[in-house]
Amino acid sequence: KKNPPNIYLTLSCKMERSPACAAVAVPAGGKSPAAPPRRRRIPRKSSAPEKESPKCSLLLIQLFSGLFVLIYLTGAFISYTSLTDVEAEGMYRGAELSGEEEDDDAASLYQYLFRRDGGDGGVVSETSAPPKYLDERTDPRDNRLFFPRIADEPFVTITHPGKAEWSLDVPRFWVPSGGAHPSGDSEIWHKRTGKLMTPEIASEIGTRSPWGDPTIYVAISSYRDWQCRYTVESIFGRAAHPERVRVAVVDQIVDGDVRCDTPLLPCTEDPDQALCKYADRIDVYNMDAETAIGPTFARHVGHRMYRGEYFAIQVDAHVSFVTDWDVGIIAQFEATNNEMAILTTYLSDITGSIDDATGKSLRTTRPIMCDSYFEPSAQGVHMRHGQQPEADHMIEGMPQLHPFWAAGFSFSRGHFVLNVPYDQYLPMIFQGEEISVGMRAFTYGYDFYALERSICFHMYAVGKNKVLRKTVKTFWEHADTFAGVGKAAMRRLNGIIKLLPIDDPNPNEYDHTDEFKFGLGTAREVKQMYDLVGIHAYEDPQSVEKHLCTFVQGGKMHKLLQPKMRPDRMGIDFTDVTYEFVDPEKIPKKKKLVKKQELNPKEKNEKKQKQDLLLADVAAGVQAKDPADIAEELQDVMNRIRKGESLENIRKDYKEISVTGRKVLFSVNNLNGEEGKVGTFVMLTRPDWAPLGVKRFEKLTEINFWTGVRFFRVISNFMAQFGINGDPSVNKRFRNKNLKDDPVKT
Numbered sequence: 001k002k003n004p005p006n007i008y009l010t011l012s013c014k015m016e017r018s019p020a021c022a023a024v025a026v027p028a029g030g031k032s033p034a035a036p037p038r039r040r041r042i043p044r045k046s047s048a049p050e051k052e053s054p055k056c057s058l059l060l061i062q063l064f065s066g067l068f069v070l071i072y073l074t075g076a077f078i079s080y081t082s083l084t085d086v087e088a089e090g091m092y093r094g095a096e097l098s099g100e101e102e103d104d105d106a107a108s109l110y111q112y113l114f115r116r117d118g119g120d121g122g123v124v125s126e127t128s129a130p131p132k133y134l135d136e137r138t139d140p141r142d143n144r145l146f147f148p149r150i151a152d153e154p155f156v157t158i159t160h161p162g163k164a165e166w167s168l169d170v171p172r173f174w175v176p177s178g179g180a181h182p183s184g185d186s187e188i189w190h191k192r193t194g195k196l197m198t199p200e201i202a203s204e205i206g207t208r209s210p211w212g213d214p215t216i217y218v219a220i221s222s223y224r225d226w227q228c229r230y231t232v233e234s235i236f237g238r239a240a241h242p243e244r245v246r247v248a249v250v251d252q253i254v255d256g257d258v259r260c261d262t263p264l265l266p267c268t269e270d271p272d273q274a275l276c277k278y279a280d281r282i283d284v285y286n287m288d289a290e291t292a293i294g295p296t297f298a299r300h301v302g303h304r305m306y307r308g309e310y311f312a313i314q315v316d317a318h319v320s321f322v323t324d325w326d327v328g329i330i331a332q333f334e335a336t337n338n339e340m341a342i343l344t345t346y347l348s349d350i351t352g353s354i355d356d357a358t359g360k361s362l363r364t365t366r367p368i369m370c371d372s373y374f375e376p377s378a379q380g381v382h383m384r385h386g387q388q389p390e391a392d393h394m395i396e397g398m399p400q401l402h403p404f405w406a407a408g409f410s411f412s413r414g415h416f417v418l419n420v421p422y423d424q425y426l427p428m429i430f431q432g433e434e435i436s437v438g439m440r441a442f443t444y445g446y447d448f449y450a451l452e453r454s455i456c457f458h459m460y461a462v463g464k465n466k467v468l469r470k471t472v473k474t475f476w477e478h479a480d481t482f483a484g485v486g487k488a489a490m491r492r493l494n495g496i497i498k499l500l501p502i503d504d505p506n507p508n509e510y511d512h513t514d515e516f517k518f519g520l521g522t523a524r525e526v527k528q529m530y531d532l533v534g535i536h537a538y539e540d541p542q543s544v545e546k547h548l549c550t551f552v553q554g555g556k557m558h559k560l561l562q563p564k565m566r567p568d569r570m571g572i573d574f575t576d577v578t579y580e581f582v583d584p585e586k587i588p589k590k591k592k593l594v595k596k597q598e599l600n601p602k603e604k605n606e607k608k609q610k611q612d613l614l615l616a617d618v619a620a621g622v623q624a625k626d627p628a629d630i631a632e633e634l635q636d637v638m639n640r641i642r643k644g645e646s647l648e649n650i651r652k653d654y655k656e657i658s659v660t661g662r663k664v665l666f667s668v669n670n671l672n673g674e675e676g677k678v679g680t681f682v683m684l685t686r687p688d689w690a691p692l693g694v695k696r697f698e699k700l701t702e703i704n705f706w707t708g709v710r711f712f713r714v715i716s717n718f719m720a721q722f723g724i725n726g727d728p729s730v731n732k733r734f735r736n737k738n739l740k741d742d743p744v745k746t
Contacts, residue, residue, distance in 0.1 A: 171301070206310030220248070220317050224253055230264075240327045246307075247281065247283070253286065261275060261279070290478055294427065294428050296430075309414050311333070312412055313409075318459045319456045329455045338565060338572070342441065361454055367388045368400065371548065372548070391553065401449055428486035447572050491510045491511075496518070498537065612680050664683045708726050709726065
């Protein structure tokens, strides 16, 4: 008789945006009706700017007005007959209770759900007494009422970034509603000056559980990926405290695909599956794959689904976590002693990384970000991060500073999502998203760290997992629908982070829409990072100093910058950082006293030919592997060569591999336009790949067709083209001998 009966109200609206709604009252302990199917995000023809969707607003206002009066009168009557004045005040106003009043389960429930630390500012403090539940059988660390649900909120309508005649309903951006920004308006939040956050503002952001523990938001972008639901199972199943975790998935699918929130088994058979047990903590935004425009926009929607959690993680949809990952990553974050730290990296491959019995990591190494370069593409030149080295960590007891941000794994305080939301206007962008987010984050004052210990691993399409991953489609399957939009998006991306080429005639001509929200901060200048790591953004051509890993991987960068941490822990102070990285191989080395025997020109040429033939043998070994693995294998070989490993040693790894075909040694005169300067290269033929093409190439070689041929097009670090003989009579012999297409190989 002491506790009043509780009433839960469930509202549902029809999919067709009709004002008709249904309300069902369910008594305490009863079961609410099954939730309606989550809406698919169907584009509608519209050019309207972002606005709130009219989700039954008028009817809801009328409905709630009547219900409020009814519930208020009912509550007042019950309170009068069942509660003391003090208890009633605690129940309905969330006043802090003590002594006997704390025994009131209903009042305690209300209190820990809505009370803020220090009154109205945060959440229940770590010293608060643990709350009691209405149902004593409920796990005391398993609060199912704490996290919000995106599906319960009004959406906003935006113009589809890839098709102006389409529109999409997407979640609202979340911003703080108290403290320095009482309105809760995202426009006000993002129109700040972009200066470094104060500790006071940072402390206002981040909910905690009813027991004072920090919550964790996990954002996943998935494109038709069958493995997504396994990733979610791993997140909850191996967390030490799954009650603190909320997962949001942007699931881009078509009819017939398995949804990310579909349990592996029916919940009646295995109710302890994460997708059953924690279904109320998994938000899924379903989007038709035909309207998908790449991971950048999908992750933008993921940032919109953030709801004020203390920490935020972004991972791919095909990742496996280790046991107690949540405790481990928070401990690593705290070890940085940096409120503005972002732990981020390219994840290691899953193969051989996790003990199947214990779920613990088997690796002692971890990747670190230090290899990037400018890459041309049809969309324009962009900065791309290459294959990153993996080695033992060089800094003990904490993560290690490195210069770049990775989209596949990012862990930070929640305010990172607020300050640096993914750009809404970058359709069909894949390469380039990481340098965009990274440089914007840097200008807001964030610092990037490589993990000391990996807490999850990525399933790449290599080795035994290649067949599994190759079945997953990519968003490029609908590229024709959005032809041309990527080029303008890449120009916007480079324009915002100041990476347009110096010879660009109109560097300010790009799409500036909402740049106050998706642009740079003012805590730092992008040039400070470019200078630090040797990115020559304002030279022609643009380039990056090689061998940056010598500065990063060994810990020099960390030892230079970590001591410059601000006293208030709000990031590293770059005010007096003047260091500019230069490729060590450019720095003149001290001459040794021992006189080195010089080779004569003939010996030099013979040595060069020997090296070229060795390289051809290695290339033959690489190409003998599965075509899908060649690019990665070749990158590995190039990394070994850069590190100084001899070709003779590398050749040993491919001694058992034989390839049909021939090696053709070319000599090249007038290198770099210098008279008499000679070089060589070797071309390897692959008749098993292209028999008709190889046969023609070898015939041309046998008749000395290539002698005297000029290179007519050269693009630095990319390609060199030749093949037109300078003698018209020689070319005439092949004018009508068209080369037939080789048979298609799959």
